[in-house]
Amino acid sequence: MTYESVIGLEVHTELATASKVFCGCPTTFGVPPNTQVCPICIGMPGVLPVLNKKALEYSIRTALTLNCDINEVTLFDRKNYYYPDLPKNYQISQNYRYLGVNGLLEIVVDGRSKRVGINNVHLEEDAGKLLHPSTASADYSLVDLNRTGLPLLEIVTEPDMRGIKEAQIFMMTLKNLLQYIEVSDCKMEEGSLRFEVNVSLRPQGQQAYGTKVEIKNLNSIKTALKAIEYEMRRQSRVLDEGNQVIQETRLWDDVEMVTRAMRSKERAHDYRYFPEPDLVEVRISKEWQEEIRRHLPELQDAKKRRFIEQYDLPEYDAQVLTSSKALANYYEECLRVYNVPKAISNWIMTEVLRELNERELEPDEFSVTPVHLASMVKMIDSGTISGKIGKTVFAEMVETGKMPDLIVQEKGLVQISDEKELAGIVAKVVAENPGPVSEFKKGRQKAIGFLVGQVMKLTKGKANPQLVNSLLREQLK
Numbered sequence: 001m002t003y004e005s006v007i008g009l010e011v012h013t014e015l016a017t018a019s020k021v022f023c024g025c026p027t028t029f030g031v032p033p034n035t036q037v038c039p040i041c042i043g044m045p046g047v048l049p050v051l052n053k054k055a056l057e058y059s060i061r062t063a064l065t066l067n068c069d070i071n072e073v074t075l076f077d078r079k080n081y082y083y084p085d086l087p088k089n090y091q092i093s094q095n096y097r098y099l100g101v102n103g104l105l106e107i108v109v110d111g112r113s114k115r116v117g118i119n120n121v122h123l124e125e126d127a128g129k130l131l132h133p134s135t136a137s138a139d140y141s142l143v144d145l146n147r148t149g150l151p152l153l154e155i156v157t158e159p160d161m162r163g164i165k166e167a168q169i170f171m172m173t174l175k176n177l178l179q180y181i182e183v184s185d186c187k188m189e190e191g192s193l194r195f196e197v198n199v200s201l202r203p204q205g206q207q208a209y210g211t212k213v214e215i216k217n218l219n220s221i222k223t224a225l226k227a228i229e230y231e232m233r234r235q236s237r238v239l240d241e242g243n244q245v246i247q248e249t250r251l252w253d254d255v256e257m258v259t260r261a262m263r264s265k266e267r268a269h270d271y272r273y274f275p276e277p278d279l280v281e282v283r284i285s286k287e288w289q290e291e292i293r294r295h296l297p298e299l300q301d302a303k304k305r306r307f308i309e310q311y312d313l314p315e316y317d318a319q320v321l322t323s324s325k326a327l328a329n330y331y332e333e334c335l336r337v338y339n340v341p342k343a344i345s346n347w348i349m350t351e352v353l354r355e356l357n358e359r360e361l362e363p364d365e366f367s368v369t370p371v372h373l374a375s376m377v378k379m380i381d382s383g384t385i386s387g388k389i390g391k392t393v394f395a396e397m398v399e400t401g402k403m404p405d406l407i408v409q410e411k412g413l414v415q416i417s418d419e420k421e422l423a424g425i426v427a428k429v430v431a432e433n434p435g436p437v438s439e440f441k442k443g444r445q446k447a448i449g450f451l452v453g454q455v456m457k458l459t460k461g462k463a464n465p466q467l468v469n470s471l472l473r474e475q476l477k
């Protein structure tokens with residue numbers, strides 16, 4: 001039987017606030033365990049939470065960007081459960097009145113636009129992190145509560161995606177958008193963006209949805225897609241054998257590359273939600289919403305149009321350069337150092353993107369900073385080095401992070417633009433290559449390329465190509 005897959009996502013994103021959502025603890029990633037905690041976030045008796053206004057503002061910004069209706073009054077609720085990473089034994093979340101509802105995000109699949117419904121957007125606090133020692137003999141786990149109380153925004157989609165490709169494009173579009181509106185750094189390897197996927201199958205043509213399975217423990221988009229793929233295969237096997245899919249939560253096993261049912265103990269949840277008595281209801285005025293809307297950061301389309309206009313770039317360049325906010329920032333930082341938009345764009349669209357993709361790096365993690373790249377392009381334009389040598393310098397910058405002028409100096413790569421010196425080398429090449437020389441004289445323009453190549457070879461690529469070209473033409477007249 002052929003089945004169609006139905007996919008819905010629950011997305012958790014840590015908001016990029018300076019302090020936690022209900023206390024004043026900082027939110028820096030990667031500091032020593034349990035150094036960013038206070039009596040409030042570790043739930044000591046008698047403490048009171050106070051809502052972080054910035055976290056609320058970022059939540060509203062996200063909800064508005066996702067075209068949600070904002071509830072004028074929003075409430076917090078306690079979600080009760082026991083787990084070692086949750087010292088309070090409850091998580092402050094939203095259950096009865098979400099911050100935003102009825103939204104949608106438009107994605108483009110194979111050139112066609114498709115709308116994915118956003119069921120709701122709600123704000124909650126993150127839990128801590130358990131660390132399980134890798135030694136088999138260890139009979140304990142460690143807990144780091146630095147993450148406890150970080151503002152966590154949950155975005156729940158409708159089951160509107162069909163097939164892996166739509167899920168992938170949705171995840172990438174959403175991540176890109178969250179970065180554009182500057183509410184989260186979305187670093188999946190640091191847990192700032194986490195996807196849980198819900199997958200079900202139905203026979204092709206059937207209206208009613210099948211039974212869904214929820215998959216957790218997915219730490220990258222790639223992993224999420226593998227898990228969906230695996231789950232589609234598993235469920236179609238179950239259905240083909242005439243059995244029923246069991247509604248359950250499964251965990252992705254990154255080593256075996258399979259999903260596994262959670263133990264029943266972990267599955268039995270009854271959260272006994274009730275309104276959080278320590279927080280007041282939150283009223284979100286229309287005026288505040290409008291103010292947040294007015295101050296939305298520049299989104300991709302607007303940036304793209306501005307790049308075309310301000311920098312006189314082809315649409316294609318503008319599209320590529322704005323494909324992520326980080327890349328657009330990288331580009332504009334280059335221009336602050338050396339303002340030749342098209343030359344910089346050419347380097348980014350080829351060499352820079354190739355290296356970033358191969359190394360799976362974000363622009364701000366790249367050893368070639370905007371200052372490196374822009375200084376190098378400037379050296380090419382000013383004739384200090386040739387474009388060809390530029391590629392050598394670039395490769396060296398990627399490996400060592402050294403500044404281009406230092407590399408050029410250390411490796412003796414300065415372009416030879418001395419006319420006398422080059423004329424001598426050109427004369428030698430002309431004398432040694434009578435064949436191509438006579439072909440050129442018979443009118444075969446192409447032969448000159450060979451001769452230029454010979455000069456480049458003799459100068460190890462350092463000759464100024466324009467000068468070589470004109471010297472050759474002069475001597476062959």
Ligand code: ADP
Nearest residue numbers: 006007008009010157158159198199200209212
């Ligand atoms: P639950 O009651 O299990 O929490 P919800 O209706 O709240 O289920 O939906 C949770 C997530 O599961 C949402 O992202 C939703 O889009 C998705 N979902 C719901 N039904 C299905 C289905 N039949 N197939 C795939 N995903 C589904």
Ligand code: ZN
Nearest residue numbers: 023025038041
């Ligand atoms: Zn705290």
Ligand code: MG
Nearest residue numbers: 010095119156
């Ligand atoms: Mg639900």
